Amino acid sequence: MKIASADGDTPTIVANARSIGAESVPGWDQPFTDQELDDIEAAVTTAISKKRRPFSGTGNDDDEDERPGGPRRRLPGSFSLQHSMRIKLPVMIFRGRITYNRSATGVERAAAQLLSKIDAMKGVMDQVIIGFDIEYRPTFQRGVPPRKTAVMQICGDNDHCHVMHVIRSGIPPSLKLILEDTAVLKVGAGIAGDARKVLKDYNVSVNGFQDLSELANQKLALPRNRWGLASLSEVLLNKQLEKSMKIRCGNWEAFFLSEEQLLYAATDAFVSWHLYQVLKSLPDARRNNIENNEEKLTVALP
Template sequence: MHPAAPPASSPAGIEVDDDFHWDDAAEAELQAIEAAYASSSASAKRRRLPDWTIPSPSSRPRYSHSPVSGGSTPSWVLSPHTPLGSVRASYQPISFSGKIVYCRTPSEVEKAAMDILGKIESMKASGQVSLGFDLEWRPFPRRGEPPCKVAVMQLCMEKTLCYVLHIAHSGVPPILKSLLEDSSSIKVGICINNDARKMLNDYDVCVQPLMDLSNLANVKLAGPPKRWSLASLTEIITCKELPKPSNIRMGNWEAYVLSKHQLQYAATDAYISWYLYEVLQGLPDYNAEAEIESVKAT
C-alpha cells in the first residue's frame, strides 16, 4: 500500500502542464522586489517582467460512474513574508486521467479479468506483458479482530484504462485467480512481494511473476542502492509529486461503495507502477565502474 516527465503531446495518461506557473500573490511580490531593486541604484535599468499566463484548466478524468474534479497547485509558492533566497520549487501533483472501471460484484470482476486476459493474449507475442498491481485494505482492525483482509485490488496495463476491483465484496473469482497466477504478465509495484504474500494469506492466491520497482530502479539508476517508495521514484522519474493524503490512504477500504477520491487514489497508484516499470525497462543497466572510468578519461 503503500529521466524526464512525458512531453505535453505524450498520450501517457498523465496530466502535463507547464513546469511551473505563478499566482497573483507571487506576481505582486515580484513586482515589489523589482521596484526595490530599481530604487536602490539610480543607474540600474528596470528589467521587464514577462507576461505571466494562467495555465489552462486541467482535464477531468473519466469514470465509469462519475467524474472527480481535477486540480493543480502552483509549483512555486510565495507569500508576503517569504524571505528572499528561501523560495523553493515544489512538484506538480500527478494523477491518472484515463477511465477507471470500478467493479464490486463477482460478475463485474469476472468481466474485468476476462478483458485483461484478452489484452494480454493479444500482446504477449511481443514479450511478457507488464501489469501495474497494487492493493488496499483497512489498516486498523476492530479491537480483538485479526488484521483486515485485502479489500481493493488495482490493475493497470495501459495509459487510458485502470481497473479497481472491490474484492472485499466480490471475493476472488476463479478467472481473476487465473489472471493473477498467469506467467504471461509480470505484476509490478513497490514492495510487491509483501502484497503477494498478503494475497496468499487472505485469498489463497499465488500472485506471480513479480517485479519490485525498487529493485529495478537500483539496477537502472545511478547512485548507491536505496529503498525506493512509489512517491520518491515517481519524483525522480517524472518530476511530479504523487499525492499520498493520509485520510484516503488510511481510510475505510471496506466501505460499501468507494468514494470518487478513493477510486482516483487507487487507480493512480496502479497506473504509476505500470508507467514507471515501462520507463525503467527502457533504460540501460547502470554500470558504476564504466562511469568511473569515463570520468577518469576526461
C-alpha cells in the same frame, strides 16, 4: 478522469481511545470517522511542516524535558526541505478511464475482458506488464493483524485502469488466472508483501512480479533505498504523488468506494506501470559506472 461501473511507507496519529487497548475499548475495529481521519492528516501535516527550533549551541535541551509527554521527537533537518520541494512539484494523476467492479459477476466479466486483451498482447510483445497494487483498511492496533485485502487495482497502459472491490466479490476464475500467470509481469513498490498478503487472504498466488524498489536500486546510481511510489515519482518523473492520509487510511471495505478512493487506487496502479517503463529504459547503474570509468581512462591516456 472517467469512472465506469459495470455493476452499478506508519503514520503518526493523535492518541485516542482506539490506541488504548482492543479488549477494553468498544468499537476499536470500526472504520475511522471523518473527524478521526482529519485529525490523523492534520497531525502528519503538522509534524512534517513544523520548523525546527534554532540550535542553542549549549547542547542543553532541558526545556524540552519539561514539555508534556517528555522531549519532542524531531525530524531530520533535510526532511522539511524535501517536503518543501515536493510541494512545488506538479501532481501525478491518472487521467484515463477507471472501471470499478464490486460484484463477483462484474469482476469476472472485467477480468475476462482484461485476460483477452493480455492474450492479444502476448502475440506482439515479449512480455506483458501490468501495474498492480492492493488496498486494505488499516487497524493501527499493536498485535492486531491487518484487515483482509479489500481492493485490487490493475493498469496496463495510459488509458484504462481496473479497480476491483474484492472484499465484496472475492477473486473469480479469470482474475485468478491473471494473478497466477507467470507470463504476466506484475509491477509495484513492495509487491512481494502484497503477494504474500493476497495468498494469506484468498489462497491465490501472485506469480511473476517485479519490485520497483529493487529495480530502482539496480538502475539508479544512488545509495540503496527502500523506494516507494512517491519517492520514485519525484526522482524519475519530477512529479508529486499525493498520499492523502484521509484516503489512504479510509474505509476500503465500504459498501461503495468513493470517487476519491477510486482515483487514488487507479493512480497507484498507473504510476507503478509507468515507473517500470522508465526504469527498464535505463542502463544498470553498475554498467553506467564502468562506462564512466572507461571514458575517464581514455581521456587520461596520452
